[in-house]
Amino acid sequence: MKHKLSIFQSIQFKIPILFILMLIMALQLISANFIRQLENQTIENFESQLDLRYEFFKSNIESIVLSDQTQVKKEEAIYQVLQDSNTTDNVSITVIDRQGYILGTNDQTKQGSVGTKSTDLRVQQASLINSNVATYQYVDETHHNRQMRLIGPVGLGENRVPEAVIVIDGDVESQYDQVQSIALIFLNASLVAIAITMVVAILISRGITKPIADMYEQTEKISEGNYSGSVKIYGEDELGQLGEAINLLSVKIRDAQESSESERQRLDSVLRHMSDGVMATDRRGRIVIVNDAALDLLNCTEEDVLGESILEVLSFPKTHSFRILLANQEQKIITMNDSVIKCDFSVIQRDSGFISGLICVLSDITEQEKIEEERRSFVSNVSHELRTPLTSIRSYTEALRDGAWQDKDVAPEFLSVIQTETNRMIRMISDLLNLSRMDQEKMALEKEFVNMNDLFNHILNRFDQIIKDEAYRTRNYTIIRDFTQTDLWVEVDQDKITQVIDNILNNAIKYSPDGGQITCRLMETHDSILISISDQGMGVPRRAIPKLFDRFYRVDKARSRAMGGTGLGLAISKEVVELHGGKIWVVSAENEGSTFFVSLPYVPFEESGEFE
Numbered sequence: 001m002k003h004k005l006s007i008f009q010s011i012q013f014k015i016p017i018l019f020i021l022m023l024i025m026a027l028q029l030i031s032a033n034f035i036r037q038l039e040n041q042t043i044e045n046f047e048s049q050l051d052l053r054y055e056f057f058k059s060n061i062e063s064i065v066l067s068d069q070t071q072v073k074k075e076e077a078i079y080q081v082l083q084d085s086n087t088t089d090n091v092s093i094t095v096i097d098r099q100g101y102i103l104g105t106n107d108q109t110k111q112g113s114v115g116t117k118s119t120d121l122r123v124q125q126a127s128l129i130n131s132n133v134a135t136y137q138y139v140d141e142t143h144h145n146r147q148m149r150l151i152g153p154v155g156l157g158e159n160r161v162p163e164a165v166i167v168i169d170g171d172v173e174s175q176y177d178q179v180q181s182i183a184l185i186f187l188n189a190s191l192v193a194i195a196i197t198m199v200v201a202i203l204i205s206r207g208i209t210k211p212i213a214d215m216y217e218q219t220e221k222i223s224e225g226n227y228s229g230s231v232k233i234y235g236e237d238e239l240g241q242l243g244e245a246i247n248l249l250s251v252k253i254r255d256a257q258e259s260s261e262s263e264r265q266r267l268d269s270v271l272r273h274m275s276d277g278v279m280a281t282d283r284r285g286r287i288v289i290v291n292d293a294a295l296d297l298l299n300c301t302e303e304d305v306l307g308e309s310i311l312e313v314l315s316f317p318k319t320h321s322f323r324i325l326l327a328n329q330e331q332k333i334i335t336m337n338d339s340v341i342k343c344d345f346s347v348i349q350r351d352s353g354f355i356s357g358l359i360c361v362l363s364d365i366t367e368q369e370k371i372e373e374e375r376r377s378f379v380s381n382v383s384h385e386l387r388t389p390l391t392s393i394r395s396y397t398e399a400l401r402d403g404a405w406q407d408k409d410v411a412p413e414f415l416s417v418i419q420t421e422t423n424r425m426i427r428m429i430s431d432l433l434n435l436s437r438m439d440q441e442k443m444a445l446e447k448e449f450v451n452m453n454d455l456f457n458h459i460l461n462r463f464d465q466i467i468k469d470e471a472y473r474t475r476n477y478t479i480i481r482d483f484t485q486t487d488l489w490v491e492v493d494q495d496k497i498t499q500v501i502d503n504i505l506n507n508a509i510k511y512s513p514d515g516g517q518i519t520c521r522l523m524e525t526h527d528s529i530l531i532s533i534s535d536q537g538m539g540v541p542r543r544a545i546p547k548l549f550d551r552f553y554r555v556d557k558a559r560s561r562a563m564g565g566t567g568l569g570l571a572i573s574k575e576v577v578e579l580h581g582g583k584i585w586v587v588s589a590e591n592e593g594s595t596f597f598v599s600l601p602y603v604p605f606e607e608s609g610e611f612e
């Protein structure tokens, strides 16, 4: 906001006042000196004029005074001298003898006083004692004006006493009047000079203040963020240069502003599109910037976090202060809304070392943590699963070595256990290798169009034979087929899908200790085929269902192992089905039986038009 200056604060006022004050001071000094000198000079001139008169009359009157003539003769002679040299100017000359008698005067009105004694006391005294010329001023009491009087001796004898004195009175007042009128002219001239100076000073100060006011306005505009205008340049002086500098500054600030604005926008868009969450705080730890990814991770809105302490937002314990965070900048792992979040901190520090805030990058490592956890449990599972058969092989081989090999009854049984365990281990390792290949996506599917009805039927025929085996005959299994009439040609890897169906059927038999019906269905939906295999076995407890397809997961470890299971069958089946773009799931109730479903993508031939 522009602060309005009062007239007395303004340069426009100060400069003329300064000019005038300086001029008045200069005029004062000049006039005081000049008038004094003029006055002295005038008075000195007047005095020397009186002196000249005195010298003139002295030489003329001296001989008269010193002659032996009578008093009357002398008076006449003096009168003659005074008359001859009568001047028009206002000077009165009086000659007085030693006794104070007036010998003559040039004043016609005072001719009567000739021969009488002078009444002027100072003249009388001077005539008696003064042998030198004396000059002094006095005020004429009748006219009240200043007079200058010169008293000079005439006819000095040997005792330095004059015979007579000449008294010359001059009107010095007129001289003073003259000086005064000159002073008046000087004063008038000074006043005119002051007036002219004032006008000139106002013009000059306007010439200075106008560009300054323009520049002030422009800088105000710049500070308000308006860079459109420019300062008018009035001349090539310092103010002109300053104006040009302000114009250049305005352009530079605009450029800098624009580039910092575009930089900010770029940073904003980088922050917005970052998959990692980013938060920035001020130096007290209050959040000033937060991006959408961070808000998603923390499951809150911008209003919830802006201005809040980062420690509270990240739910750090109360013992953890912002100072500690700045000092350590350690990575922190926090759990929030079932997500595991990794927080990396870095301090925002200026070149001077001043810490102006903290940046926190939040990354969702939930998946990573899960994979890591799975990896750990997988390694422990594999070691455990391999150790169990190896331990039993070792104990059987030890028993054989200790002599059991000679026992014809026990030895074959021991060797058969060793063989079973070894087979199981080989199966497990080949299962693991399969899984590992699928994990690394190395396993290529050898897809071909297969008539699923035929394939499924073929597998079930094999199982029909298996359930007739001695081991299963007592339990009375029945395999029921419920197939769609339509031939379903599906593009699959025949061996792999056979493996999946084999596995589910094997489980159906394995986990149905009391035998029962095994119902196998084959259906089609508009875009997939659906295989389902239901048994009437022990079923799967509800809590176990989500984990059923995990590697090494078994509801009853002992039973599975006893059945020669590896705990990897369903995991492999799931991988295979998913590689085909299909799905596998289970619906089960404990002690009632289970139904396993496999759906595979399917495009009916009529629609594909391949055979048209």
Ligand code: ADP
Pocket (backbone or CB within 6 Å): 503, 507, 508, 509, 511, 512, 535, 537, 538, 539, 540, 548, 553, 554, 555, 556, 560, 561, 564, 565, 566, 567, 568, 569, 570, 571, 594
């Ligand atoms: P396994 O080699 O142990 O059979 P699978 O991966 O094939 O491994 O099966 C995992 C577990 O799922 C089995 O140990 C079993 O507990 C359970 N299971 C699989 N099929 C059935 C089923 N039809 N009925 C009941 N439980 C089943």
